[in-house]
Amino acid sequence: MNMLKFVEQLSGNADVVNKQPAYYPLSRLPLFSIIIDEQLKYAHEQLAFLQQVEATPQIFGRAQAIARIIKPYVRSTELNRCYRQQLSFWKALKLSEEQQQEVARLARQIVRFEQCRSRILNLAQTLKNSGLEQCSTPLRSS
16 A cells, blocks of 8 residues: 555545655644554554464354454555655654654554564464364353
8 A cells, every 4th residue: 555545545535636645744643643552552452362362272263363363464564664654754854852752652663563463473374374263163152
């Protein structure tokens, strides 16, 4: 996904004619902070879930859970590239000390997300290859 599509999605403007990347103004830094922080938080939750799946072979719907987890993390590479482009754009501006620190913090958050993403995809692939995703014993009702 290029920055143009990313901007179109966030702004809801799919009729943009200009094919050059469009960047958000610095006033949108707080929005990006929330998005990137929540992305990392969610990734940690998904990693914890996969670790639970690995430890509990009889989880109902395991195959579906693994498939739902893999899909967005495969796509996240492009989105993070857009985030990095936006941060680079802001970094080139004249920023206050606080803004510089926030842009640097978000860049570190993206790196942490990519590390977590890699762990998620590796663990999901391991579970998929082990055949354990086939285990989907329904829960018994009392």
